[in-house]
Amino acid sequence: MTAVTKWALGVAVLAVALIVALLPRDHGSSASSEDLTDLTAARAKAALPACQPAGGDVPRLRGVRVDCLGDGAKVDLGAAFGGKPTLINLWATWCEPCKTELPVLEKYAAEPGAVRVLGVQVESKASDGLELFAALGVHLPSVFDGDGKVRKALKTPPSLPASYLVTAGGEVRFIETPRVFDNTDQVRGAVEGAR
Numbered sequence: 001m002t003a004v005t006k007w008a009l010g011v012a013v014l015a016v017a018l019i020v021a022l023l024p025r026d027h028g029s030s031a032s033s034e035d036l037t038d039l040t041a042a043r044a045k046a047a048l049p050a051c052q053p054a055g056g057d058v059p060r061l062r063g064v065r066v067d068c069l070g071d072g073a074k075v076d077l078g079a080a081f082g083g084k085p086t087l088i089n090l091w092a093t094w095c096e097p098c099k100t101e102l103p104v105l106e107k108y109a110a111e112p113g114a115v116r117v118l119g120v121q122v123e124s125k126a127s128d129g130l131e132l133f134a135a136l137g138v139h140l141p142s143v144f145d146g147d148g149k150v151r152k153a154l155k156t157p158p159s160l161p162a163s164y165l166v167t168a169g170g171e172v173r174f175i176e177t178p179r180v181f182d183n184t185d186q187v188r189g190a191v192e193g194a195r
Contacts, residue, residue: 039072039126039127039130042126042127042130042131042134043069043070043071043072043130045130045131045134046069046130046131046133046134046139047134047139048069048070048130048133048139048140048141048142049070049139049141050068050070050071050073050141051068051070051071051073051075051080051118051141051143052141053075053079053080053081054080054081054082054083054084054086054116055079055080055082055083056079056081056082056083056084056168056170057078057079057082057083057170058077058078058079058081058082058166058170058172059078059170060078060153060154060170060172061077061078061081061150061153061154061166061172062076062078062079063076063078064076064077064078064149064150064153065077065149066120066143066144066145066146066149066150067126067143067144067146068141068142068143068144069119069121069126069129069130069133069142069143069144070141070142075143077143077150081116081118081166082166082168082170083168084115084116084168085115085116085165085166085167085168085191085195086115086116086117086118086165086166087105087115087116087117087118087163087164087165087166087187087191088118088120088154088163088164088165088166088172089101089102089105089117089118089119089120089161089162089163090120090122090145090150090151090154090156090160090161090162090163090164091119091120091121091122091160091161092121092122092123092124092160093121093124093125093128093129093131093132094123094124095160095161097160097161097180098160098161099132099136100180100182101161101180101181101182102119102132102133102136102138102140103136103137103138104181104182104183104184104186104187105117105119105138105140105181105187106138106139106140107184108181108184108187108188109140111184111188114187114188114191115165115191116141117140117141118140118141118142118143119140119141119142119143120142120143120144120145120150121142121143121144121145122145122148122150122151122156122160123148123160126144126146129142129144154172154174159179161179161180162174162179163175163181163190165190165191165194165195167194167195173194175190175191175193175194177190178190
């Protein structure tokens with residue numbers, strides 16, 4: 001290879017690298033780029049409750065802002081969901097076990113003595129999540145984690161669903177067994193075991 005060929009090849013490589021570096025990129029998933037302001041009809045159909053913060057502090061989630069699926073309000077999970085025990089369940093619309101588990105969690109949440117349950121939708125569009133809730137007839141308070149901040153803060157494993165118990169003192173405990181709830185007794189047992 002001649003010196004001129006080497007030089008031309010080097011310039012070509014630099015030009016390609018510069019073009020690639022300057023190309024626009026979609027830095028978010030389709031879930032984060034979705035227009036969350038245009039979900040009025042889907043919210044009405046899903047009939048989810050507004051997120052009712054209890055106050056308190058969860059240091060691990062402090063500053064993690066998400067959108068309430070029920071009303072679209074911004075919620076700081078660290079400031080809003082401490083103070084009393086809360087079962088946080090991360091799920092996605094493509095997750096088949098999640099579709100089975102969400103009705104179980106709603107049934108558990110309606111039982112006497114149940115801790116508060118909060119769904120966190122990840123890795124899927126908010127509109128798809130609202131459609132899933134409507135189809136399942138599930139009306140759990142839920143938030144939308146379009147940018148993955150909740151997953152990052154909780155260091156969520158790659159497989160879903162994933163559940164955590166936030167204690168009254170603000171500690172976050174991952175529920176390893178069972179990973180998928182098939183009935184309310186399992187949910188109750190896991191919550192008691194994580195307290």
